[in-house]
Amino acid sequence: MIPEIGHFALILALCVAVVQGILPIYGAAVGNSALMAVAKPAARGQFLLVLTAFGCLAYAFAEKDFSVLYVAATSNSQLPLHYRLAAIWGAHEGSLLLWTLILTIWMFAVTLFSAHLPESTRSRILGVMGLVSIGFLLFMLTVSNPFERLIPAAAEGRDLNPLLQDPGMVIHPPMLYMGYVGFSVAFAFAIAALLGGNLDAAWARWSRPWTTVAWCFLTVGIAMGSGWAYYELGWGGWWFWDPVENASFMPWLAGTALVHSLAVTDKRGGFKVWTVLLAIMAFSLSLLGTFLVRSGVLTSVHAFATDPKRGMFILAFLAIVIGGSLALYAWRAPRVGLGGSFAAMSREGMLLANNVLLVAAMGSVLLGTLYPLFLDALDLGKISVGPPYFDSVFVPLMAPAVFLMGVGPLAQWKKASLPDLAKRLKWAFGVSVITAIVLPFVMGTWTPLLSLGLLLAIWIATTSVVTLRERLTHVAGNSLGERLASVPRSYWGMLVAHCGIAVFIVGVTMVKGFETEKDVRMNVGETATIGDYLFRFDGAQDVVGPNYTAARGSFSVSRDGRETTVLYPEKRRYTAQNQVMTEAAIDPGLLRDLYVSLGEPLDDGAWSVRLYHKPFVDWIWGGCFIMALGGVLAISDRRYRIAWRRQEPAVPAATRAARRKVA
Amino acid sequence: MNRFLLPLSIFIVVVVFLGIGLKLNPREIPSPLVGKAAPDFSQPQLFEPAKVFSPADMKGKVWLLNFWASWCSGCKTEHPVLMDLAKSGEVPIYGMDYKDQRDEAMTWLSRWGNPYPVVGVDDAGRVGINYGVYGVPETYVIDKQGVIQYKQIGPLDPETVEKKIIPLVKQLEAQ
Numbered sequence A: 001m002i003p004e005i006g007h008f009a010l011i012l013a014l015c016v017a018v019v020q021g022i023l024p025i026y027g028a029a030v031g032n033s034a035l036m037a038v039a040k041p042a043a044r045g046q047f048l049l050v051l052t053a054f055g056c057l058a059y060a061f062a063e064k065d066f067s068v069l070y071v072a073a074t075s076n077s078q079l080p081l082h083y084r085l086a087a088i089w090g091a092h093e094g095s096l097l098l099w100t101l102i103l104t105i106w107m108f109a110v111t112l113f114s115a116h117l118p119e120s121t122r123s124r125i126l127g128v129m130g131l132v133s134i135g136f137l138l139f140m141l142t143v144s145n146p147f148e149r150l151i152p153a154a155a156e157g158r159d160l161n162p163l164l165q166d167p168g169m170v171i172h173p174p175m176l177y178m179g180y181v182g183f184s185v186a187f188a189f190a191i192a193a194l195l196g197g198n199l200d201a202a203w204a205r206w207s208r209p210w211t212t213v214a215w216c217f218l219t220v221g222i223a224m225g226s227g228w229a230y231y232e233l234g235w236g237g238w239w240f241w242d243p244v245e246n247a248s249f250m251p252w253l254a255g256t257a258l259v260h261s262l263a264v265t266d267k268r269g270g271f272k273v274w275t276v277l278l279a280i281m282a283f284s285l286s287l288l289g290t291f292l293v294r295s296g297v298l299t300s301v302h303a304f305a306t307d308p309k310r311g312m313f314i315l316a317f318l319a320i321v322i323g324g325s326l327a328l329y330a331w332r333a334p335r336v337g338l339g340g341s342f343a344a345m346s347r348e349g350m351l352l353a354n355n356v357l358l359v360a361a362m363g364s365v366l367l368g369t370l371y372p373l374f375l376d377a378l379d380l381g382k383i384s385v386g387p388p389y390f391d392s393v394f395v396p397l398m399a400p401a402v403f404l405m406g407v408g409p410l411a412q413w414k415k416a417s418l419p420d421l422a423k424r425l426k427w428a429f430g431v432s433v434i435t436a437i438v439l440p441f442v443m444g445t446w447t448p449l450l451s452l453g454l455l456l457a458i459w460i461a462t463t464s465v466v467t468l469r470e471r472l473t474h475v476a477g478n479s480l481g482e483r484l485a486s487v488p489r490s491y492w493g494m495l496v497a498h499c500g501i502a503v504f505i506v507g508v509t510m511v512k513g514f515e516t517e518k519d520v521r522m523n524v525g526e527t528a529t530i531g532d533y534l535f536r537f538d539g540a541q542d543v544v545g546p547n548y549t550a551a552r553g554s555f556s557v558s559r560d561g562r563e564t565t566v567l568y569p570e571k572r573r574y575t576a577q578n579q580v581m582t583e584a585a586i587d588p589g590l591l592r593d594l595y596v597s598l599g600e601p602l603d604d605g606a607w608s609v610r611l612y613h614k615p616f617v618d619w620i621w622g623g624c625f626i627m628a629l630g631g632v633l634a635i636s637d638r639r640y641r642i643a644w645r646r647q648e649p650a651v652p653a654a655t656r657a658a659r660r661k662v663a
Numbered sequence B: 001m002n003r004f005l006l007p008l009s010i011f012i013v014v015v016v017f018l019g020i021g022l023k024l025n026p027r028e029i030p031s032p033l034v035g036k037a038a039p040d041f042s043q044p045q046l047f048e049p050a051k052v053f054s055p056a057d058m059k060g061k062v063w064l065l066n067f068w069a070s071w072c073s074g075c076k077t078e079h080p081v082l083m084d085l086a087k088s089g090e091v092p093i094y095g096m097d098y099k100d101q102r103d104e105a106m107t108w109l110s111r112w113g114n115p116y117p118v119v120g121v122d123d124a125g126r127v128g129i130n131y132g133v134y135g136v137p138e139t140y141v142i143d144k145q146g147v148i149q150y151k152q153i154g155p156l157d158p159e160t161v162e163k164k165i166i167p168l169v170k171q172l173e174a175q
Helices: A002-030 A039-062 A069-074 A081-089 A092-112 A119-143 A167-196 A201-232 A243-268 A272-295 A308-335 A347-377 A387-410 A418-443 A448-474 A480-486 A489-514 A618-635 A638-647 A653-662 B003-022 B073-088 B102-112 B126-131 B158-174
Strands: A516-522 A527-530 A533-544 A548-559 A562-567 A570-574 A579-583 A585-587 A592-601 A607-615 B063-068 B093-098 B119-122 B138-142 B148-153
Touching: A002 A039, A002 A119, A002 A167, A039 A069, A039 A081, A039 A092, A039 A119, A069 A092, A081 A092, A081 A167, A092 A119, A092 A167, A119 A167, A119 A308, A167 A201, A167 A243, A167 A272, A167 A308, A201 A243, A201 A272, A201 A618, A243 A272, A243 A347, A272 A308, A272 A347, A272 B003, A308 B003, A347 A387, A347 B003, A387 A418, A387 A448, A387 A489, A418 A448, A448 A480, A448 A489, A489 A607, A489 A618, A516 A527, A527 A607, A533 A592, A533 A607, A548 A585, A548 A592, A562 A585, A562 A592, A570 A592, A579 A592, A579 B073, A592 B102, B063 B073, B063 B126, B073 B093, B073 B158, B093 B126, B102 B119, B119 B126, B138 B158, B148 B158
Parallel strands: B063 B093, B093 B119
Antiparallel strands: A516 A607, A527 A533, A533 A548, A548 A562, A548 A570, A570 A579, A585 A592, A592 A607, B063 B138, B138 B148
C-alpha cells in the first residue's frame, strides 16, 4: 500500500510539474498575472508530493519490504538501518528520486527567497525548473520506477554493494546532487533572462548567491567522493580520472568559471552573453554527467546496470533540454549586446583569461572522457584514456590560471597598469620563487613538478597577504581590528577560497612528491619500516560484523621507539553477496597519513600487507573544504542578508515609514 | 558562421556520438583469438611439477581454461562459481596459475577448494601473453579441435555460466 502511495504521489507530481512548466511561462509571455501566480503554489506542491514519494520509499527500506523490487535489489534484512536508508540512493532508480527531490527542494528554496524578484522573472524561473522536473519524473514513471513490485516478494534482499556500506556514501551523493541540481537554479535564471530579454546586472546579482551555494555543495561533494575512494577502495589513491569522477568535475570547472564571470556581470555589466552560456553549460554538464553514469555508454567503476531504453530516454531528454537552451541562446543572445569595454590588462581581462583557461580545462576533460566513445563509434578501435593524458593536459592549463589568481584581485577594473602591478607584487613573486626553489632541497628531493606546485601554492598565499594589506589601507577604521571588520565578508570569501586552492595544491604536490608505499609479506611479530615509522604486525583475528565476517589485523606503529598508534585494517566478507572488501586503516595527521591495508592471507598466519606513508594528503580535502568555506563566507555577505531581510515584511512603505517615526 | 550557433553545433555532434555510443557495449573487448586455434604451451603442473600440462592432451574434449592467481581478489569472487560448475560436471575446468608463487597457490586451493583436475603453472606469464590475457581472472572455452570459442574477461558469474558458457559447451559437444 505505502509504495503505491509513493507511486501515486509521483504521478501527481508529474501533473503538477506539467502545469508549473507551462502556465507561468505562458503567463509571463502574455502578461497574465493570474497564470504567473500558479508558479509558487505549484512548486511548493510538487516539493511536498516528491517528498511524500521519497518518504514512502524510505519507509519501504526501513520496513524491509522486499516486495518492492528496488528494495529487494539494494538492501538486506541484515543491513543496519542507516545503510538501508542510504541504500535509497544506492542504485539507479532511487538516486533519480533523490535527484528529483533535490530539484524540488531547490524550487522550494526559490519560492522562499524570491520575493524581491519581479513576478514575471520568478514565474519563468520556476517554470523552467518545472520543465526540467517533468523530464525526470517521466523518466522514473516510464522506465525506472523505484516502486515497482516484486511478486511474489523475495524472502531476502540482494544487499547493498559493500563498497557503498560506508558513512561517506551516506552523505556523498546527496551533497553531490545538491551541487549538480543547484546549477539548475542558475540555469533557470539564465533561461528566464533569455526569454524575458533583460540580461542586466540585477539578473547577475540574483544568480550569484544561488550559484555560489550550488558550487559549495559540489565542491564538498566531490571532495567527499574522493576521500571515500581513498579510504574505501584500499589502494590509497584519491583521484582516478574515472569517467564518473570527470562527470562531476566538469560541472565544477564550468561552475567555477560561472562564479567568476557572474562577478564581472554583477559589478561591471560585462560578459553577459558569456555568463549566460556558462550557466547553461554548468547545468548541461550536470545533466551529461547523469547521462554518462546512468546509460552505461562508458565503462567506469561507478556505472550502473545498462539498459538501452533508459539510455535512449536520457539522451532524448538531454537533446531537448540542452539543445533547446542552446538554440534559445543562439536566437536571443545576439540581441543582448556587449557590456562596457575594458583593456586586456585589467581585472576583467584577467577574469576572462581565467574563464577561458577553466573552460579549456573543462573541454579537455570532456574530450578525454568521450574520446574512447568517439573512436569506438567511428569503429577505429577500443582505447582507454587514462591519468597520463589528464595529468599532462591539466597542469599546463591550471598553472597559468593559478598564477592569474594571484594577480587578478589586485588589478583595477577596466584598465590596470602592468608596471604598477609588477611593483606591488615584486616581493610576493620573489619570496615565492626563492622558497619554491630552496624548500624542496631542504626536504631532500628536487623535481620540477615539486617546485612548480610549491611555487603556485606560495604565490597564492603571498599575493593574498598583499591583497589583504592593500585592501586594509583603503577601508575605513582606525585600529587594525576595526579595519579587518570593515572588509566585506564576500571579500574574505574570495581570499579564503583562493587560499583553499593553495592548501589543495600543497597536498597534491607533497603527496605526489614524497609518498612511499610498500607491499610486504608480514608474519606475526615481524616489522616493516616506512617513512620514519616502524610497523609491527601483531596477528589477525576473526571478527563478526552485522552483515559480514572479517579478519582484523592489528599493527602497532612506533616512531623512534615511541608508540604512535595501533591500526586495525580489515578484510571483510559480506555474506549476502559473498563479496570481499578491503577496509583500510588510516592514522590521519596534519602532516602525514599512515595507511595500512590487508592483502591476501598467506600461510602460517602471515598476510600480504600494503603500507603507505602519505605526507600532507589530508590537505587535499582540507583545501576543498576551505574553498567551500570561502563560498559560505561570500554568501553570508551583508548585502545578501539585507536582501533577504528586505523582502520579509510585505508591509506598504507608508506604514513602514510611520512605524519608523513612532520608533 | 554565426558564433552564437557554435555551442549548439558542438552539442549536436556530441549527441550524435552519444547516440551511436548507446548501441555499443564498452565492456566488450574484441579478442582476435576467438575462432583461432588455442596457442600451444607445455607448462609444469602445480601439484606435480615433474609432469607437464599442454592443450594437446585435451584434443577431442570441450574444456575451459581459467587463468587465476592466489593474489587476485577477482579470482576469489569467481571461485564459488567455478566450484559449482566443476561439481555440476558440465565441463572440465583447467587452471593456469598466472604469475604466482607455487606455495601460495597451493595453500589458496587447499583452503578454498580446488575446482581444477589439473593446474598449469605460468609463473613468467608467457602463456598469458600468448593468450592475450588483460588481467586475471580470464576464462577461455576451447572446443574439440582446440579452437577458442569464447573468452570471458573478468570473473565469471552464475548468470554468464548459465546463459552463455553451458549452452555453448553443449552446442560444441554436440558437434
